[in-house]
Amino acid sequence: MTLYDCLESGNGHKVRLFLSLLNRDFDLVLVDIHKGETHTPEFLAINPNGKIPALKLGDGRTLSESNAILFYLAEGTDYFPSDxxxxxxxxxxxxxxxxxxxxxxxxxxxxxxxxxxxxxxxxxxxxxxxxxxxxxxxxxxxxxxxxxxxxxxxxxxxxxxxxxxxxxxxxxxxxxxxxxxxxxxxxxxxxxxxxxxxxxxxxxxxx
Amino acid sequence: MTLYDCLESGNGHKVRLFLSLLNRDFDLVLVDIHKGETHTPEFLAINPNGKIPALKLGDGRTLSESNAILFYLAEGTDYFPSDxxxxxxxxxxxxxxxxxxxxxxxxxxxxxxxxxxxxxxxxxxxxxxxxxxxxxxxxxxxxxxxxxxxxxxxxxxxxxxxxxxxxxxxxxxxxxxxxxxxxxxxxxxxxxxxxxxxxxxxxxxxx
CATH class of the missing domain: 1.20.1050.10 (Glutathione S-transferase Yfyf (Class Pi); Chain A, domain 2)
Known part of the structure; x- marks a missing residue:
């Protein structure tokens, strides 16, 4: 898994925090939102909405929206109830x-x-x-x-x-x-x- | 089920549309957001955030946020994938x-x-x-x-x-x-x- 992120973003922190709580390994790619790095053709191929955080899975599929990423990572863990x-x-x-x-x-x-x-x-x-x-x-x-x-x-x-x-x-x-x-x-x-x-x-x- | 709603709200319409697609019965209670009816003590007991739509289940439990209500209603239907x-x-x-x-x-x-x-x-x-x-x-x-x-x-x-x-x-x-x-x-x-x-x-x- 690769997380595209920016350290000053709380939306990004949510995902890094949760990956750390779950003790999951991931590669971190820092993207400078102030230098337009979320609007390059390369980044827009990862998230067409041009925002961090974005998660790239091992098979190349990508997911955006911090809370949707939490939802994806949480299923089957204690952090998402079954009721x-x-x-x-x-x-x-x-x-x-x-x-x-x-x-x-x-x-x-x-x-x-x-x-x-x-x-x-x-x-x-x-x-x-x-x-x-x-x-x-x-x-x-x-x-x-x-x-x-x-x-x-x-x-x-x-x-x-x-x-x-x-x-x-x-x-x-x-x-x-x-x-x-x-x-x-x-x-x-x-x-x-x-x-x-x-x-x-x-x-x-x-x- | 009782849906607290306001007909001009798209957030409300989402829920009524989905209940209709699912052919589910429900009681509709219209709340006038322009007359402060979402901020009465009675309504705040249903949704402390003072907003429609809100769904009250048969057992009295309540749920707010249109998309969370869709999520609740969708589980087990064709409108939410299993993958x-x-x-x-x-x-x-x-x-x-x-x-x-x-x-x-x-x-x-x-x-x-x-x-x-x-x-x-x-x-x-x-x-x-x-x-x-x-x-x-x-x-x-x-x-x-x-x-x-x-x-x-x-x-x-x-x-x-x-x-x-x-x-x-x-x-x-x-x-x-x-x-x-x-x-x-x-x-x-x-x-x-x-x-x-x-x-x-x-x-x-x-x-």
């Missing part, structure tokens, strides 16, 4: 992650590091922060009474939500307001094989 | 739908009908349209050489992508540029049990 309703609950968290969590927490972090802070973007950033706090509040509500997203054990829903939550303060969020989320982050970080997000290589505003 | 790689490809399209297709095509349609067209929103609408056209172009690329999203038969990926694609012209997109997408829309509409999106109840700009 049909619990499976659907895992997917519910993961679709929510791509629709309401990543587009707010991850995008705020990206803008703070990579984008010129124009007045328009500053106005939108306030909206991203408000919606990102709604997302964190929904997680807090869950983790007040549950250790994991679904059932009594960690699943790929927890892996999917971990990466960008763990670095959301780089986007201006304050996890002090979410003590149950912080305890859940600690539980994920204590899993055997855990690897953290890489620290951001640049200071805010210099990217 | 692990194909299953992951189905999920890849569905995560892409929630990340790049719905937030552009559906949001442009919503803004054109429901929101005052401020200068700020007008500027963002141009961006939504550009990214929405990127999404349609990616689908066109697939459907030029394939009848369905994955493999030789319709799957829940096709159901998930159908609803908002079928009404994207209400958001200012022009499907003339995407003939293979139009042929795919016709194929979905020819499936036994098909039901279309409801026509929008209001003229653009009057909502």
């Amino acid at each position: 049909p309703f619990k499976r659907a609950q895992v997917m519910s968290w993961m679709f929510w992650e791509q629709y309401q969590h990543e587009p707010t927490l991850a995008v705020a972090r990206f803008w703070c590091h990579h984008m010129e802070m124009t007045p328009e973007r500053k106005a939108l950033l306030a909206e991203k922060r408000a919606k990102g706090n709604d997302a964190l509040a929904l997680m807090e509500k869950n983790f007040i009474h549950a250790d994991w997203c679904v059932g009594d054990d960690p699943t790929i829903a927890d892996i999917s939500l971990y990466s960008y939550t763990s670095v959301c303060e780089e986007g201006g969020f304050d996890l002090k307001a979410y003590p149950a989320v912080r305890r859940w982050l600690d539980r994920v970080a204590a899993l055997p094989g855990f690897i953290p997000m890489e620290p951001w290589p640049m200071e805010p505003g210099t990217g | 692990p790689f194909k299953r992951a490809q189905v999920m890849s399209w569905m995560f892409w739908e929630q990340y790049q297709h719905e937030p552009t095509l559906a949001v442009a349609r919503f803004w054109c009908h429901h929101m005052e067209m401020t200068p700020e929103r007008k500027a963002l609408l141009a961006e939504k349209r550009a990214k929405g056209n990127d999404a349609l172009a990616l689908m066109e690329k697939n459907f030029i050489h394939a009848d369905w999203c994955v493999g030789d038969d319709p799957t829940i990926a096709d159901i998930s992508l159908y609803s908002y694609t079928s009404v994207c012209e209400e958001g200012g997109f022009d499907l003339k540029a995407y003939p293979a997408v139009r042929r795919w829309l016709d194929r979905v509409a020819a499936l036994p049990g098909f039901i279309p999106m409801e026509p929008w109840p209001m003229e653009p700009g009057t909502g």
Whole structure:
């Protein structure tokens, strides 16, 4: 297996974290998203959507979308339940992650590091922060009474939500307001094989 | 089963369309998203995220996120393959739908009908349209050489992508540029049990 990835991406980290938890071997190919390396003809043959992470299997078939890759790797492991309703609950968290969590927490972090802070973007950033706090509040509500997203054990829903939550303060969020989320982050970080997000290589505003 | 839904929502339509294709009985409860009915204590007990569609099973358990509901209903039917790689490809399209297709095509349609067209929103609408056209172009690329999203038969990926694609012209997109997408829309509409999106109840700009 070859993983095409970029170390600052939480979507990429999800997959590397899960491969590490599963103790699976893979080759890592780093792709520089800021230099257009996801839009070369070679990369578009791997993912026509021009995004990392992408996974190439031993037989040459390729798969994109971080959560679909987690789904593929999880089947048959302890990280994906066998009960049909619990499976659907895992997917519910993961679709929510791509629709309401990543587009707010991850995008705020990206803008703070990579984008010129124009007045328009500053106005939108306030909206991203408000919606990102709604997302964190929904997680807090869950983790007040549950250790994991679904059932009594960690699943790929927890892996999917971990990466960008763990670095959301780089986007201006304050996890002090979410003590149950912080305890859940600690539980994920204590899993055997855990690897953290890489620290951001640049200071805010210099990217 | 009880489906909590709103007829103008494509996320809701996906689920009603799939239940109709499967010929499954269900009770429909219409919720007015514009009157705050998704944020009452009663509705938040069904979906703490305050969104339709939500499915309540006979035993009272509830499930949210349109694509997770499709996933739940599809298991064991012809609309979800048994091959692990194909299953992951189905999920890849569905995560892409929630990340790049719905937030552009559906949001442009919503803004054109429901929101005052401020200068700020007008500027963002141009961006939504550009990214929405990127999404349609990616689908066109697939459907030029394939009848369905994955493999030789319709799957829940096709159901998930159908609803908002079928009404994207209400958001200012022009499907003339995407003939293979139009042929795919016709194929979905020819499936036994098909039901279309409801026509929008209001003229653009009057909502």
